[in-house]
Amino acid sequence: MKRLLITGAAGGLGSVLRVRLSHLAETLRLSDIGNLGEARANEELVPCDLSDKAAVDALVDGCDGIVHFGGRSIEDSWSVIRSANIDGMFNLYEAARNHGRPRIVFASSNHAVGYYPQSHRLDADACTRPDSLYGVSKVFGEALASMYHDKFGVETAIVRIGSVLDKPDGHRNMSTWLSFDDFVSLIERVFAVPKLGCPIIYGASANDAGWWDNSKTGYLGWQPKDNSATYRAEIEANTPRPPADAPDVLYQGGLFTAEGIYED
Secondary structure, eight states: OOOEEEEETSSSHHHHHHHTTTTGOOOEEOOOSSOSSSSSTTTEEEEOOTTTHHHHHHHHOOOEEEEESSSOOOOOHHHHIIIIIIIIIHHHHHHHHTTTEEEEEEEGGGGGGGGGGGGOOOOOTOOOOOSSSSHHHHHHHHHHHHHHHHHOOOEEEEEEOOOOSSSSSSSHHHEEEEEEEHHHHHHHHHHHHOOOOOOEEEOOOTTTTTTOOOGGGGOOOOOOOOOGGGGGGHHHHHHHOOOTHHHHHHHHGGGGGGGOOOOO
C-alpha cells in the first residue's frame, strides 16, 4: 500500500500498532483527537474528530487501507458513544465510499456478544448480545460495515477483539487474550488476501481456554501462534479467582454486563 490510515493512533492499542504496522505501507497516516507526538520518517499526523464529516472525508482521501481503532473504547454516556462510535463510523464509511472504497479493519469488540455465557462457544454466525451501550455501538458498526459491503463493495474485516495485552493478567482474559504478534499477523492477512468480503473474526490468540471459533474465516490463512496457557501458573499463583457468581465468571463480556447507564 502507498498510504494506510490508522485512526485512534494515540490510544494504547493504536500507539503500539503504529510501530508494528509501519511495514504495511509507504506512508502511515495517523489520526486521533489525542496527542500523536512527533511524526516518524514514514508518518503523516492528521488530527481529526470522527464526528466531523468533512474532516473525516479529507482524512480518508488518498488512503489505500484503513485500520479503524478510533472512537470511545469503554462504556460512557449515550451522547459520547453516539458521537464517536455511531456518527464517527458512518462518516468513515461514507468517506470510504467516496474515495475508492479502501479495505478496512474495523475494531469491533467481544462486547458485541458479551451477554453470552462463558460456557457457550461462538462462531461468526452467533447473534449479537451486546452487554453495554459501547457493545451496542459495535453492533451498529458491524451492521454498517455489512451494508456498505453489500451495497457498495467496501470490504471490511470485522474483528471482535478480546483483550490485546502483552500477556494475560486475569482469569477471564485467559480466554480472551490476543497477543500483539497475533494481532499484527491478522492485519497482515486482511490486507494480503485477494478477496476479503466482510467476515466476522474473533480477535483472540490460540488459547486453550478460548470461547470462539474462527473456522468460517479459514480462507484468510490466519494462524495465531500464542497461547495464554503459557501464563496459567503465573495467573493462578498471583491473581485471586473471583466468586462463581461474579460477572467476569458468568459472562463473556465480564464486568461490562454489570455497568449501568451513564447519564449525560
